[in-house]
Amino acid sequence: MLTIKQAASFDETIKKSRFIAHASRVTTQAESLDFYNSVADPAATHNCWAWRIDFQVRSSDDGEPSGTAGRPILNVIERRNLENVMVVVTRYFGGIKLGVGGLVRAYGGTAAKCLDRAGVQELFPLAEYHIKAAFEWAASVHGLLEQFHAEKLDEHYDNEGVILTIRCRECDAGKLATGLRDASRGQVSLVSC
Numbered sequence: 001m002l003t004i005k006q007a008a009s010f011d012e013t014i015k016k017s018r019f020i021a022h023a024s025r026v027t028t029q030a031e032s033l034d035f036y037n038s039v040a041d042p043a044a045t046h047n048c049w050a051w052r053i054d055f056q057v058r059s060s061d062d063g064e065p066s067g068t069a070g071r072p073i074l075n076v077i078e079r080r081n082l083e084n085v086m087v088v089v090t091r092y093f094g095g096i097k098l099g100v101g102g103l104v105r106a107y108g109g110t111a112a113k114c115l116d117r118a119g120v121q122e123l124f125p126l127a128e129y130h131i132k133a134a135f136e137w138a139a140s141v142h143g144l145l146e147q148f149h150a151e152k153l154d155e156h157y158d159n160e161g162v163i164l165t166i167r168c169r170e171c172d173a174g175k176l177a178t179g180l181r182d183a184s185r186g187q188v189s190l191v192s193c
Contacts, residue, residue, distance in 0.1 A: 006119060007022070017092060023117075032086045044092050049086065073111040129166050129190045130164065141188060148172045
């Protein structure tokens with residue numbers, strides 16, 4: 001799943017109208033409303049927006065002709081296969097009408113430039129696991145955790161060795177389990193929490 005790396009904004013003037021886009025990662029409709037309220041300007045002519053959260057979508061033209069603002073913003077999000085993202089484009093009317101095609105290009109283009117600034121990153125489902133290893137395998141275990149970018153959530157020791165709770169990408173769990181087994185001659189295993 002792809003999402004944006006960071007929140008971003010982009011400001012441009014098109015035929016005397018000022019367009020300001022803001023993008024942020026959102027994971028719930030409540031977060032999208034909070035984000036909208038934090039960037040929308042009630043004094044602006046329009047605050048158009050779109051979001052895609054967990055494969056659900058919504059958009060608003062906020063008074064612009066139907067399909068000329070919210071849908072073009074949403075199209076940019078969908079074409080990039082982004083998830084859990086909201087973009088708000090605020091317009092301050094400059095006195096020159098842009099027409100349907102001009103509005104579509106302005107809103108979509110401003111949203112695209114904003115998302116360019118935000119960057120893209122891939123998100124993977126994570127899962128938590130337990131590992132119990134004798135002291136002699138501790139260094140190998142820690143090396144493999146680093147290799148697979150696993151996050152240590154808890155680490156403690158008993159008389160037999162180290163006990164770890166980790167979080168790693170679900171898609172890496174099989175390879176990590178194989179690595180642990182191979183490095184320890186079958187003495188260390190990965191167990192789901």
